[in-house]
Amino acid sequence: MRYTSTRDNNVSVSAAQAVVQGISPEGGLYVPEKLPQLTVSEINALTKMDYVGRAAFVLSKFFTEEGPDGWEPEELSRCVKAAYGGTFRDPAVAPVKALGGGGRSYLLELFHGPTCAFKDLALQLLPRLLTASAQKVLQGKEIVILTATSGDTGKAALEGFKDVPGTRIIVFYPSEGVSDLQRLQMVTQEGANVGVVGVEGNFDDTQSGVKSIFTCPSLRAELEARDRVFSSANSINWGRLAPQIVYYVSAYCDLRREGKIAAGEKINFVVPTGNFGNILAAYYAREMGLPVARLICASNRNRILTDFLATGVYDRRRDFYTTLSPSMDILISSNLERLLYAVSGCDAGAVSGWMGALSRDGSYEIPETLLKALQKTFAAGSCNDTQTKGTIRQTYTRLGYLSDTHTAVGLRALEDYRGATGDNAVSVVVSTASPYKFADSVLSAITGGGSALRGFEAIAALEALTGVPCPAPLKSLREKPIRFTELCQPGDMAEFVANEQ
Numbered sequence: 486m487r488y489t490s491t492r493d494n495n496v497s498v499s500a501a502q503a504v505v506q507g508i509s510p511e512g513g514l515y516v517p518e519k520l521p522q523l524t525v526s527e528i529n530a531l532t533k534m535d536y537v538g539r540a541a542f543v544l545s546k547f548f549t550e551e552g553p554d555g556w557e558p559e560e561l562s563r564c565v566k567a568a569y570g571g572t573f574r575d576p577a578v579a580p581v582k583a584l585g586g587g588g589r590s591y592l593l594e595l596f597h598g599p600t601c602a603f604k605d606l607a608l609q610l611l612p613r614l615l616t617a618s619a620q621k622v623l624q625g626k627e628i629v630i631l632t633a634t635s636g637d638t639g640k641a642a643l644e645g646f647k648d649v650p651g652t653r654i655i656v657f658y659p660s661e662g663v664s665d666l667q668r669l670q671m672v673t674q675e676g677a678n679v680g681v682v683g684v685e686g687n688f689d690d691t692q693s694g695v696k697s698i699f700t701c702p703s704l705r706a707e708l709e710a711r712d713r714v715f716s717s718a719n720s721i722n723w724g725r726l727a728p729q730i731v732y733y734v735s736a737y738c739d740l741r742r743e744g745k746i747a748a749g750e751k752i753n754f755v756v757p758t759g760n761f762g763n764i765l766a767a768y769y770a771r772e773m774g775l776p777v778a779r780l781i782c783a784s785n786r787n788r789i790l791t792d793f794l795a796t797g798v799y800d801r802r803r804d805f806y807t808t809l810s811p812s813m814d815i816l817i818s819s820n821l822e823r824l825l826y827a828v829s830g831c832d833a834g835a836v837s838g839w840m841g842a843l844s845r846d847g848s849y850e851i852p853e854t855l856l857k858a859l860q861k862t863f864a865a866g867s868c869n870d871t872q873t874k875g876t877i878r879q880t881y882t883r884l885g886y887l888s889d890t891h892t893a894v895g896l897r898a899l900e901d902y903r904g905a906t907g908d909n910a911v912s913v914v915v916s917t918a919s920p921y922k923f924a925d926s927v928l929s930a931i932t933g934g935g936s937a938l939r940g941f942e943a944i945a946a947l948e949a950l951t952g953v954p955c956p957a958p959l960k961s962l963r964e965k966p967i968r969f970t971e972l973c974q975p976g977d978m979a980e981f982v983a984n985e986q
């Protein structure tokens with residue numbers, strides 16, 4: 486499998502190069518030149534496998550090629566086993582749970598990894614793909630991972646890369662844009678090769694800062710001279726997106742195995758969305774042949790994607806809100822670029838034009854025909870914090886399921902979608918984080934706004950109230966010493982990286 490760029494179809498690199506570079510030099514994102522297909526008999530075979538087997542099979546379609554950049558099936562299997570073979574608290578890795586509603590609604594729980602959010606599914610594997618790729622194409626150079634986080638990526642990346650030989654990692658987080666527990670998870674991170682910096686701005690400032698460091702020729706050259714190269718653990722990196730395709734396939738296989746759906750029956754996925762990475766992986770699974778009908782894009786009050794999917798106009802000249810679902814407080818959804826490339830028939834010129842307009846003018850508009858094509862596959866919904874809390878409360882009291890604030894946005898979008906369309910297809914809501922990661926908000930939702938408890942007190946109260954146990958990695962944060970206190974301005978991020986020894 487070769488990879489090209491969303492902004493230049495003349496680009497052609499191996500999987501190893503795409504993973505190591507993270508982003509194409511002209512600013513485009515790497516995409517497979519041709520999406521591999523999953524046949525009906527392959528899906529049937531996967532139904533009988535465990536998560537490790539499913540991941541190894543699906544990913545083998547993306548990591549192929551011969552020669553020095555090539556991947557032995559054995560090598561990929563080793564990476565996959567190391568990532569999923571014992572690091573997740575649930576043996577199923579990504580279990581599917583029924584949610585009442587007459588067998589039509591399910592949750593795909595992606596928070597049983599070390600950091601209790603779905604980012605672990607990709608970031609337990611990425612460091613292994615990246616170091617294997619570096620051996621093929623980098624001749625022993627050290628990799629410097631730069632990551633912007635809206636809260637959950639940072640911790641998952643730190644946990645994935647800590648003490649991995651040949652790598653160092655710097656995580657930038659928006660100092661006012663993450664929950665107390667998210668911050669604590671990052672600033673207590675162990676490992677000799679890690680750095681954590683708060684940026685005085687929002688996630689978009691932080692992400693733009695990292696992107697401009699990547700594409701800054703003088704910084705790159707400086708690093709090169711020290712035998713180091715930059716790479717990214719953000720979902721702009723193909724090595725993060727590919728592992729996410731697996732759990733959509735896996736969820737389908739689980740529903741099939743348990744007889745919840747018939748052979749070939751199409752299902753919907755509902756995905757709480759920020760940077761558009763997770764839902765894009767669902768789109769790729771669908772394009773590969775997984776029987777998926779609609780993809781429902783769920784947003785919080787920052788409803789730029791809801792508006793885009795309704796009007797075809799992407800306009801980031803709007804107020805930015807901090808919400809109870811901070812990992813979705815995003816106005817520049819980077820991975821939308823890959824979707825536009827796919828639906829426009831690989832029109833790199835058009836994509837470059839739209840992305841240029843976005844950074845120059847803050848907006849772009851896609852043609853009507855393209856919008857119609859998108860609306861066939863995608864539905865969209867959004868809700869505010871009051872609705873999010875109401876959904877958490879109702880889902881708990883009526884259905885006995887304790888959801889986090891991000892997942893609640895998805896649950897609400899499904900309810901609204903069903904109400905508006907009457908579409909009653911089996912639908913799987915992606916459950917992206919443990920409720921204990923956002924214990925303050927979840928507790929106050931369940932008690933009807935009557936709680937002002939924060940941090941560990943909120944965790945204890947939520948456990949006592951619901952009997953749902955808090956995952957150990959969150960509980961044990963209390964005892965961990967704080968290691969990182971640095972703050973910087975968005976404009977000083979490059980300097981911070983240059984001074985890193």
Ligand SMILES: *Cc1c(COP(=O)(O)O)cnc(C)c1O
Nearest residue numbers: 637759760761762763812917918
């Ligand atoms: C990152 C994140 C999201 C958004 O995922 P994207 O891939 O950025 O769309 C949703 N929920 C949680 C808990 C997250 O950490």
